[in-house]
Amino acid sequence: MASVPEFETAMRPHLAAAHHLARWLTRTAADAEDALQNAVLRAFRSFDRQRPTNPRAWLLRIVRNCCYDLREQNEREPSRPMLDDNDLGAEPPAEVLGLLPETPEARLLRMSDGRALEAALNQLPAEFRESFLLREVEGLSYKEIAEVAAVPIGTVMSRLSRARAQLRAMLGARRKEMA
Numbered sequence: 365m366a367s368v369p370e371f372e373t374a375m376r377p378h379l380a381a382a383h384h385l386a387r388w389l390t391r392t393a394a395d396a397e398d399a400l401q402n403a404v405l406r407a408f409r410s411f412d413r414q415r416p417t418n419p420r421a422w423l424l425r426i427v428r429n430c431c432y433d434l435r436e437q438n439e440r441e442p443s444r445p446m447l448d449d450n451d452l453g454a455e456p457p458a459e460v461l462g463l464l465p466e467t468p469e470a471r472l473l474r475m476s477d478g479r480a481l482e483a484a485l486n487q488l489p490a491e492f493r494e495s496f497l498l499r500e501v502e503g504l505s506y507k508e509i510a511e512v513a514a515v516p517i518g519t520v521m522s523r524l525s526r527a528r529a530q531l532r533a534m535l536g537a538r539r540k541e542m543a
Contacts, residue, residue, distance in 0.1 A: 371411050375404070378420040381502045382427045388497050389431035389490065399434050403427040421504070421511040428494065428512055435490075484534040492527035495520055 382403065386396040403426045416422035485493055491513070498504045498512060509520045 371408055374411070374416075374419045375407060375423055378423045379404075381420065382423050384501065385424055385494075385497065386427050386431055388485070389428065389494060390434060391486070395431075395434055395438070399430040400427060402434075403430040406430065418508065418511065421508040424498070424502075424504075425512045425514065480535060480538050481531075484531050484538075487534060488527055488530055492523050492530065495523040496527040496531070499524055 379400075383396065383400055386399045386403070387393065390396045390399055403423065407423055407426050414422065485496070488496065494513065495509055498509045499506075504512065506517050506520050506524075510517045513520065
């Protein structure tokens with residue numbers, strides 16, 4: 365059986381990405397925590413048998429499966445609230461990152477754009493949102509996304525193309541409304 369330190373060494377670098385994916389797929393902080401906990405437990409139990417060559421993709425696939433299992437379970441229950449503004453975590457102040465502080469107007473505009481993108485992402489079908497986030501936020505290759513989602517690379521490319529087109533359309537419509 366794999367030792368705890370060996371498992372931690374392999375998985376720790378990927379926990380932030382796993383948590384981020386879980387939050388986007390489940391849309392609630394509590395469900396994300398539950399899904400991530402289940403995923404890590406499943407990963408630990410099968411780590412010895414699997415010995416993944418790509419631990420990041422392997423863990424994200426387990427997280428994805430746990431999120432979809434939880435979603436199926438929740439569909440049988442009353443609907444839950446969507447993420448609130450603080451659920452995805454606040455950004456550190458600019459000074460902490462070594463940047464010049466923003467003006468209040470610039471911060472408001474950035475927050476507004478971020479909320480619009482978040483709202484548009486939440487409107488995407490789950491498989492499009494998943495592919496988009498794994499590529500654009502987590503930086504996975506098409507091959508890794510295909511491994512995580514258990515689909516052919518062509519399907520990943522198609523989903524990304526459609527996700528991008530839908531986001532452009534939704535955000536473009538929003539810009540026209542604001543003009």
